[in-house]
Amino acid sequence: MRRCAWRGNARWRSAVGVGATASTRKSGKRMVLAGALMMIALASALATPPVRAQASGSPVHLAQLSAERTFEIPAQPLATALTLFGQQSGMQITVHGALVRDISAPEVRGTMTSEAALIRLLAGSGLTYVVADESTVAIEKPGQKNTDGATMLGPITVEGQRLAPRQAQIGALPAPYAGGRVATGGSVGVFGNRDAMDTPFSQASYTSKLAQDQNARTLDDVVQNDPAVRKGSSPGNGIEDFSIRGFEVTGRDFLLNGLPAVAPTNGAAMMVESVERIEVLKGPNALLNGIVPQSAVGGAINVITKRATDERIIQLSPDYAMDSQFGGHVDIGQRYGPGKEFGARLNGVYRGGDTPIDNQSREQRLAALGLDYQGKRVRVSSDLGYQYDDVDGVRRGLRVNAGLPVPDAPDNRTNYNNPFEYQTTEVFYGTVQAEVDIIPNVTAFATIGGNRIHQDFTTANLRISGADGTIAANSVRNVAYIFYGAAGNAGVRSTFDTGPVQHQAVLAYGRTWREWQSDQTAAVSLQASNLYNLTYSTTPPLSADFDEARKRQDIDFSSVVFGDTLSVLDERAQLTFGLRQQEVEIRRFDTTTGAITSNYNESALTPMVGILGKPVRNLSIYANYIEGLQEGSAAPTGTANEGEVLPPFVSKQYEVGAKWDLGRIAATLAAFQITQPSADTNPVTNVFEETGEQRHRGIEFNVFGEVTDGVRLLGGVTYIDAELTKTIDGANEGNEPSGVSPFHVVVGAEWDTPFLRGLTLMGRVTHDSSNYLDAANTQKVPGWARLDLGARYGFERANGKPIVVRATVTNVLDADYWVNSSSQLGLSEPLTFRLSASFDF
Incomplete structure (x- = not known):
């Protein structure tokens, strides 16, 4: 296929060998880093922020x-x-x-x-x-007084305020928690927004402030702060898949404002500049969100887009990243009307240049418009977005032949894929949400959205075939994918009382549809290479064509759900339950003839129950039972029941936990068990049947907030005891599943320095313990640890508008390690320095 005209200035090495030595490259990176830090220090010394008064004493009580x-x-x-x-x-x-x-x-x-x-x-x-x-x-604000001690304040104007009932979702985003990095609550699927202390599930909602302060560019940069989330795709491949609680959650399952099959994440990475919140809900969630294309047993990631605020926003943020990526972000928003009922928010991004990975360059573009209307009884919100992401010199995962040990990780800048390999993704997407208050305690709602994805890429399944790092001769294809996706839901939410019992009930219908088309070239042979002494092949024909793409699969999911939260004793005792009847239809097609090769049509009833109690106001103790749902497999050719389609697989979670909120710092402790079934062919009866099971038992601890003034924490630890509890013939039974690390630890902190007002220092340590590449547990992937550091400095210009300079360094110690991604080895992200500055106007 014809490539885009812009290709950057990638560092092309010789056809044989690795070019510069690792020590030379690492020395060069240290020099770049040292120079960058000197620039930040100089900027901090030259900028003189205005002196502010100290905080006032304790308030008087009335x-x-x-x-x-x-x-x-x-x-x-x-x-x-x-x-x-x-x-x-x-x-x-x-x-x-x-x-x-x-x-x-x-x-x-x-x-x-x-x-x-x-x-x-x-x-x-x-x-x-x-x-x-x-x-x-x-x-x-503490200290904001004039010399006479009179507070400089203006009155709140009640007229024109946009007040919404409790059951409303549009314009009712939960507030940020102390420190501003995590919100006090988030979306709980069909139940809508809930305070975390009133949710019988483990969840975290990360804010746009966290993303901006950490120089985040994609979702991966943000969810790395969560100890329950691990990256599930190879760094440098342009795709962002994750695992939550040890189970895969792919980009195809991410939600956009609560809708599946709409986010621009299908085999791609979503940029975060237009995102207000990134919500992570942990555990199966078929009742809460309905079945999604890839099932998402481990949890859900929901992206909430930005909306205009009451104050006008005009912000320009140029940025730089190693090795030579330059770009910027513009954010413009304003509300209109006598009561500021109408809002518009526009975000635009462009950046491009070489990445720290050898032979790799990347270009990204984003344009996202958010519109909303918030009236007295009617609220409407919509999105229209465009995202483009082109990675030249894409670096995929490596497989390792059975019986071989996992090789030592080479220098993390090494790109073992060929320089001509690439991935280009272009997405148009949009959503519309509406709410109408029928009466004060009853709100009808409807949401619809869709996208169109064009994805053009090369795919070569590289495999280590020798203990010396030999990469076997293989082949490459050029592939063009087209995805059309659409989703919608409609229903009614209500709050009401029956005697002493308070209710928050919902009744809704949802539907998800997606069509997948593809075209691909014939495989072209590639020559053998070596992980430590690379040999690249010549560029083959790249002729996959979107115009030749033919239907490969379509899905059609529909469901009806009812749920209610019953509360007594001033909501200190709560029972949440629900039922969702789901219909699952999946058709597969012969891309040559167009004939239907399989037609899967099954249904399932999915329950959920959760309880929550508050023995004291700042402590919630909860428990839940909830299920996940995924497509059942079809019996393969040659089995006794060939062609038989198994019922949907049902994953089950049991969880208990506690949440503690001290006002400035909060913590969650959860213990869970998730079982996921699988199917295989019985060697005795030759019947394809549901016989396998994978079980994850784990403990999670999360903490966030402000320990004291100017000191903020974010992180935690997840421990998972994962086991293959059932296998078809007992082989590998009792072993650990591939890619599940027993321990994953994230510890992050921020410190507002007392010696220079406006300067904040940041640090984060991430550790992932060893895991296995294969189910036989013969190929162990070593554990790893990474240190990330950062700083930001904010001050005001003479007109009172702020400027904030942010610098971050990922993988400060430049550690070389493997990431186990879907039974493939992905090489660690190199040391990467990023610099940005935001200017408000």
């Missing part, structure tokens, strides 16, 4: 603050939450609008003192409160 009241404040923007607080507490609240820009408030419900409710609303915002007079509380 009698009204000590009075107990019943509060009903949904998660929403802080400005509107404070308005509701004032109405429900009987107090006057004043605040300058600029202080609450881009800040969300958590849900506050139940009977408590007004002071307790106000403290919870302000948690993580960096704001405090003082008493202005006998009936007024003023919200301020």
Whole structure:
């Protein structure tokens, strides 16, 4: 196929040999890093931020603050939450609008003192409160007073505020937690947004602030902060698949604003500049999200897109990354109308150049427009996006022949694929969401979305065939894929009471459709090579054509779901349950004749139950049983039941856990067991049947928030005891499944330095223990550890607009190691320095 005109200036090495030595390359990287850090230090020394006053003393208490009241404040923007607080507490609240820009408030419900409710609303915002007079509380940033001590505040305007009921989802994103890196809650599938303390599942919702401060470019850069998530694809191949709790979750299963088959992640990497939240829900979720194309037993990743905020946004962010990638990001957003009902947010990105991997360059483009309307009873939100990602010199995974040991990892810049190998992905996507409040406690909703993906790439299955690192002679194909995807759902959410029992119920219908077309060239032979002394082949014809692509597969999933959360004792005891009836139809086609080669049509009823209790306000103890659903296999040719289609495979999870929220720092501890069935041919009866089982038992610990002023933590540890508990003939029974590491540890921290105001230092350590490449457990992949460091420096210009400079270094020690990705070896990401600066206008 014709390649794109832009190819960068990739470092092409000689046809035989590895070119520069590893020591020379690593020495050069250290010089680049040292120079970059000197630049940051110089910029910090030259920039002089304005001096700020110290925080004021403890606030004075009013009698009204000590009075107990019943509060009903949904998660929403802080400005509107404070308005509701004032109405429900009987107090006057004043605040300058600029202080609450881009800040969300958590849900506050139940009977408590007004002071307790106000403290919870302000948690993580960096704001405090003082008493202005006998009936007024003023919200301020610590130290923001004039020389007379009078607080510089403007009033909140109640007129035109966009208030939504509890069951609404549009414009009701859960607030960031203390530190701003993780949210206080997230989407729980069909149940909508929930506070994490009211969710009987383990979840994490990472914010756009975290992504920007860590110089993240794709989803992988963000979910690396989660100890339950491991990268499931080879670094440098342009694809982002993961494993959650040890089970594969591919990009084909990622959700966009709750919809499957729409995100631009089908065999590709999604850029994060247009993303507001990245939500990770851990464990099977067939009831919550319905069945998805690749089943996603381990969990779900849901991407929430950006929307306009009450304050106008104009931000320009140029960036650089090793070796010679330059580009930038523009972010523009504004709300319109007398009550700011209409909003528009535009994000655009372009970057391109050489990566640190030998012979590799990459070009990325993004344009994403988000529109929304938030009226009194009607709310509408939509997305229209375009993403382009071209990787020249793509580096795939390596297989290893049975009986051979795993070879030592070479220098991590080594590209054992041929220089002509590539992957280009172009995606158009869009969604529309709508909500209508029929009555105050009943909301009807509908969402629809779709995408079109063109993917053009080469595929060569490289295999280590000798203990000396020999790469066997193999072949390469040029492939063109076209995907059309669409999904939608519609239903009703309601909150109501039956006696002392509160309900949050939902009834919905959902449908997902996807068509897959392909064209590919005949295989072309490649010569043998060696991992430590590479020999490259000449460029073969690349003639796959989108116009020649023919239908290969289509899927059609539909379901009806009902769920309810029953609460008593001021929501301190909760029961959540649901049932989803799912229909699964998958057809496969002969790409030459167009004839249907198989037609899978099955159904299943998927249940879920979860309980949650709060013995004290800041502690939630929970348990759940939930299932995952995946397509059953068809009996292969030659079996006694040839052609028989097995019912859908049902994975099962049992989980118990506890969540602890101290206001500034929170932690989750969970213990789980997941079993996943599989099918094989019985050697005695020659019947293809469901006989296999893989079981994962594990413990997860997550922590996030602010330990103290200016010190933030994010990370945790996951331990998994994975075992092949059932196999067809007992072979490998009791062994560890391929690619499941017993331990995965992530420890990250930020520190706002006291010696230079505006300077923040960051660090993260990641460790993954050893695992096996094969089910026989004869090929062990060594464990690894990686250190990432970063810094950012923020200051204000004379006009009060901020500038923030961010620098990050991934794999600071330049460690060489293998990542086990789907029983293939992927070479570690090289030391990579990134630099960016954001300018607000």
